[in-house]
Amino acid sequence: MTAATFQHLDIATLGDWLDADRPLTLVDIRDPASFAAGRIPGSRHLDNAGVPALLAGAPRETPLVVVCYHGHSSQQAAAWLAGQGFAEVYSLDGGFTDWQVRHPDRVEA
Template sequence: MSFSRLDIATLASWLDESRAVTLVDIRDPMSFASGHLPGSTRLDNLNLGDFLDQADKAAALVVICYHGNSSQGAAGWLSSQGFAEVHSLDGGFTAWQAEYPDRVAS
């Protein structure tokens, strides 16, 4: 299994279209608390098992980190866990927040 890199404009259009997509954010708790994509779930080693048990593996999965680097490793690993479609968000949360400041939850 593998993943693809997803640009923020494509993700924005998917969200506008209400496409079935699961958003996971792998940043630290304080960064997530200060801002994240609406509807995203912070994913870490403590809740990973529950996430894998409960996630819809048929829905597109988008992994978000700070700049789009760490998310690639996580996306690769998650794709090996049976998710049908896994993406790493290019530019990460930093790029999303710069482009869509009105589409950030805290």
């Protein structure tokens, strides 16, 4: 049996997907205060307490994109979520920090 894996997603591709209204589940694993201060439009905060609701409600066939601060801790979360049966799981390279630098007009609070 092979381990479930995730893929890396760059900022430009995520921007294209959002522009095209591509169906996806976008989760942000940063701390609640950082998420409240600014986030990628359409994202939802995910912490340990929210994982059961995500697993129960998110469609497994819809791409799942995990966002953190810089694109490091999202890799661990993405690998774990890939093991939970999601068909396509991505870790956003550069994380929210890079998104905010490249797309300051595409940050909501």
